[in-house]
Amino acid sequence: MREVSGGITAxxxxxAGAGRAGLKRPGNDVALxxxxxxxxxxxxxxxxxxxxxxxxxxRRQAARGRAFAVVANSGNANAATGPAGERDAARMAExxxxxxxxxxxxxxxxxxxxxxxxxxxxxIEAGIRQAAASLRANGGPAAARAIMTTDTRPKECAVAFxxxxxxxxxxxxxxxxxxxxxxxxxxxxxxxxDAAADPALLRACLRTAADRSFHCITVEGDTSTNDTILxxxxxxxxxxxxxxxxAFQTALDEVMTRLARAxxxxxxxxxxxxxxxxxxxxxxxDARRVAMTIANSVLVKTALAGADxxxxxxxxxxxxxxxxxxxxxxxxRLGDVVxxxxxxxxxxxxxxxxxxxxxxxxxxxLHLRAGRAASTVWTCDLTAxxxxxxxxxxx
Amino acid sequence: MREVSGGITAxxxxxAGAGRAGLKRPGNDVALxxxxxxxxxxxxxxxxxxxxxxxxxxRRQAARGRAFAVVANSGNANAATGPAGERDAARMAExxxxxxxxxxxxxxxxxxxxxxxxxxxxxIEAGIRQAAASLRANGGPAAARAIMTTDTRPKECAVAFxxxxxxxxxxxxxxxxxxxxxxxxxxxxxxxxDAAADPALLRACLRTAADRSFHCITVEGDTSTNDTILxxxxxxxxxxxxxxxxAFQTALDEVMTRLARAxxxxxxxxxxxxxxxxxxxxxxxDARRVAMTIANSVLVKTALAGADxxxxxxxxxxxxxxxxxxxxxxxxRLGDVVxxxxxxxxxxxxxxxxxxxxxxxxxxxLHLRAGRAASTVWTCDLTAxxxxxxxxxxx
Numbered sequence: 131m132r133e134v135s136g137g138i139t140a141x142x143x144x145x146a147g148a149g150r151a152g153l154k155r156p157g158n159d160v161a162l163x164x165x166x167x168x169x170x171x172x173x174x175x176x177x178x179x180x181x182x183x184x185x186x187x188x189r190r191q192a193a194r195g196r197a198f199a200v201v202a203n204s205g206n207a208n209a210a211t212g213p214a215g216e217r218d219a220a221r222m223a224e225x226x227x228x229x230x231x232x233x234x235x236x237x238x239x240x241x242x243x244x245x246x247x248x249x250x251x252x253x254i255e256a257g258i259r260q261a262a263a264s265l266r267a268n269g270g271p272a273a274a275r276a277i278m279t280t281d282t283r284p285k286e287c288a289v290a291f292x293x294x295x296x297x298x299x300x301x302x303x304x305x306x307x308x309x310x311x312x313x314x315x316x317x318x319x320x321x322x323x324d325a326a327a328d329p330a331l332l333r334a335c336l337r338t339a340a341d342r343s344f345h346c347i348t349v350e351g352d353t354s355t356n357d358t359i360l361x362x363x364x365x366x367x368x369x370x371x372x373x374x375x376x377a378f379q380t381a382l383d384e385v386m387t388r389l390a391r392a393x394x395x396x397x398x399x400x401x402x403x404x405x406x407x408x409x410x411x412x413x414x415x416d417a418r419r420v421a422m423t424i425a426n427s428v429l430v431k432t433a434l435a436g437a438d439x440x441x442x443x444x445x446x447x448x449x450x451x452x453x454x455x456x457x458x459x460x461x462x463r464l465g466d467v468v469x470x471x472x473x474x475x476x477x478x479x480x481x482x483x484x485x486x487x488x489x490x491x492x493x494x495x496l497h498l499r500a501g502r503a504a505s506t507v508w509t510c511d512l513t514a515x516x517x518x519x520x521x522x523x524x525x
Numbered sequence: 526m527r528e529v530s531g532g533i534t535a536x537x538x539x540x541a542g543a544g545r546a547g548l549k550r551p552g553n554d555v556a557l558x559x560x561x562x563x564x565x566x567x568x569x570x571x572x573x574x575x576x577x578x579x580x581x582x583x584r585r586q587a588a589r590g591r592a593f594a595v596v597a598n599s600g601n602a603n604a605a606t607g608p609a610g611e612r613d614a615a616r617m618a619e620x621x622x623x624x625x626x627x628x629x630x631x632x633x634x635x636x637x638x639x640x641x642x643x644x645x646x647x648x649i650e651a652g653i654r655q656a657a658a659s660l661r662a663n664g665g666p667a668a669a670r671a672i673m674t675t676d677t678r679p680k681e682c683a684v685a686f687x688x689x690x691x692x693x694x695x696x697x698x699x700x701x702x703x704x705x706x707x708x709x710x711x712x713x714x715x716x717x718x719d720a721a722a723d724p725a726l727l728r729a730c731l732r733t734a735a736d737r738s739f740h741c742i743t744v745e746g747d748t749s750t751n752d753t754i755l756x757x758x759x760x761x762x763x764x765x766x767x768x769x770x771x772a773f774q775t776a777l778d779e780v781m782t783r784l785a786r787a788x789x790x791x792x793x794x795x796x797x798x799x800x801x802x803x804x805x806x807x808x809x810x811d812a813r814r815v816a817m818t819i820a821n822s823v824l825v826k827t828a829l830a831g832a833d834x835x836x837x838x839x840x841x842x843x844x845x846x847x848x849x850x851x852x853x854x855x856x857x858r859l860g861d862v863v864x865x866x867x868x869x870x871x872x873x874x875x876x877x878x879x880x881x882x883x884x885x886x887x888x889x890x891l892h893l894r895a896g897r898a899a900s901t902v903w904t905c906d907l908t909a910x911x912x913x914x915x916x917x918x919x920x
Binding site for chain 2: 177178179180181207209210211212244245246247354355428429432433435436438441442445446448449450451453454455457458470472473474475512513514515516517518520521
């Protein structure tokens with residue numbers, strides 16, 4: 131596997147374009163992906179009870195496994211917008227269908243931005259027309275920019291790898307967990323491969339990769355109403371089969387992990403990329419629960435912002451996670467410094483422990499000594515700057 | 526029921542004192558409560574897997590239902606301190622037992638402060654001796670000051686009420702959820718009544734009241750290693766019975782609710798007291814889960830800091846709580862302003878909605894229209910000042 135340039139349009143059989151609806155300033159805010167010969171599609175969607183209209187539409191259409199296009203807008207989430215919102219999401223698909231002469235039910239729709247405001251459909255339609263007119267085989271980077279909200283940089287990557295003796299490409303783009311009031315931290319990620327694939331197998335691979343990437347990141351634990359991950363397979367090169375699934379999964383895991391990490395690195399106000407590893411759990415679900423509780427602890431995250439080796443907060447978060455373990459056996463490392471062994475502080479050097487947290491990448495490694503399962507979660511610190519950004523009165 | 530002065534020592538048969546161990550500056554940091562004729566006792570303790578040594582000691586002793594004294598220190602939590610910490614907690618009880626000529630197993634111990642540092646026992650012992658020498662029938666306010674850590678004011682109250690035709694007193698003191706690195710947000714609450722009570726009935730009343738008061742507050746969702754609530758019944762006046770339990774419960778609920786609210790009001794960096802009411806849930810546990818998810822949402826709390834009527838964040842928090850309800854039926858009020866009805870924004874006036882959040886007391890009222898159960902949670906906003914206080918590198 132090697133990295134290649136071009137973002138999502140490194141994939142053969144996929145065009146991308148971008149247009150301006152004028153919902154955010156400045157720049158494009160409508161992205162369009164188009165597979166002229168069609169594609170298999172798989173999706174993963176938010177588990178929030180409140181699902182935006184585009185999520186409802188796309189979940190329904192993606193279940194059939196085929197797609198010609200994906201259209202996404204930033205600046206307005208089309209969430210909590212009732213039946214009118216449902217019609218607007220459908221209208222976005224229908225307009226793309228008209229412009230590209232494909233069935234509307236094979237057009238996936240995604241939105242991100244303000245909640246509770248009707249989509250300004252005239253503007254959206256103008257943006258979609260522009261995006262359709264700009265479709266091209268190297269349009270990935272422009273599309274990746276168009277889905278940004280408060281992201282400070284676009285997030286995209288692509289790889290080439292061998293699948294059943296043929297060179298296959300897999301690329302993707304994502305928008306991040308940064309948010310400014312009144313937006314939510316919506317994750318949108320669009321992935322494509324030029325391999326051929328059966329939708330059911332594609333879905334299985336996507337779910338596995340999502341569990342290993344996007345489901346391992348947390349900024350503040352809030353799951354949005356619009357989270358959408360889509361994977362298209364244009365079928366121009368090799369074929370994904372049960373026999374070669376491992377190679378495909380490795381590439382998909384890699385691309386999605388890079389995008390997920392890029393989202394954390396670009397989280398609002400964050401100054402540190404934090405890896406929380408929990409090992410020695412009785413079950414993987416236990417390890418994950420402890421790791422997520424640590425990663426979402428406001429006390430842990432504020433201590434990290436100050437590079438304070440405040441291991442008591444880490445242990446206390448683990449202890450309230452609901453997972454059973456013997457507190458007198460745990461071992462905790464901050465970077466390379468073992469600060470707790472058998473549940474008690476070691477004679478560590480506080481300055482060394484502070485240094486372990488002072489850089490832009492931090493590792494918290496907790497061993498529960500209750501079994502052999504492990505889990506890793508990526509997160510960031512919580513700074514006063516984050517609070518300022520999210521307390522702004524902009525509604 | 527009427528409010529009376531004197532704090533916990535409004536209760537007959539209870540003395541209180543305070544001494545200085547020198548673990549915090551300035552002022553006293555050891556509090557002592559003493560019932561010369563003994564008392565029935567009930568306790569509620571942290572559910573964290575990491576339990577401080579004094580919690581382990583007191584949980585064990587309180588289970589027998591009798592106590593002569595409670596000793597508490599602030600400035601050091603005696604948590605994650607291993608077998609030496611267990612010995613230190615026992616030593617605190619033993620010294621009190623010697624000084625007061627009572628059995629050590631009837632001395633309850635509580636600590637709050639830094640985690641992972643051995644208790645400086647010489648200092649602690651000096652503080653305990655001072656506290657014992659200062660015991661007096663109006664010592665409640667001094668004891669309430671001695672358990673403060675970063676609280677800006679002591680928290681205490683007392684009431685008098687009629688129980689079976691006799692006037693009974695019930696008073697209490699608490700320390701709050703404020704914290705400065707590397708401390709944890711420990712809640713300590715000590716309550717006393719001069720009613721006589723069977724320990725089992727006392728425990729049932731205490732648990733019910735805790736569920737209605739301390740278990741309804743959250744600052745950032747972190748449960749500490751040292752949380753301890755104790756209720757002593759000195760038996761100098763009326764007797765609590767199954768028949769008159771209701772009057773006693775009402776008084777206990779009132780005192781504990783006042784103390785719990787005082788903790789939220791004094792939370793670090795907080796500028797608003799926030800009441801989250803969730804109504805119309807299928808079950809009370811559902812209502813509580815939704816309310817707690819809203820109250821602990823970093824996005825909701827930062828929006829509140831800016832008085833931003835960002836109801837999308839409230840709905841999104843409810844939607845990710847794991848509770849089932851129909852998002853198209855919910856109604857949301859911010860103060861008196863209905864901002865969402867049937868899952869969609871009303872034509873509310875944004876300025877009015879902003880005003881509803883601009884004061885020091887804020888109400889978020891979510892109706893799920895899924896049943897008849899309700900739950901109320903009290904919390905505060907999350908400010909940049911909170912982050913600054915908790916990111917300080919002081920370890």
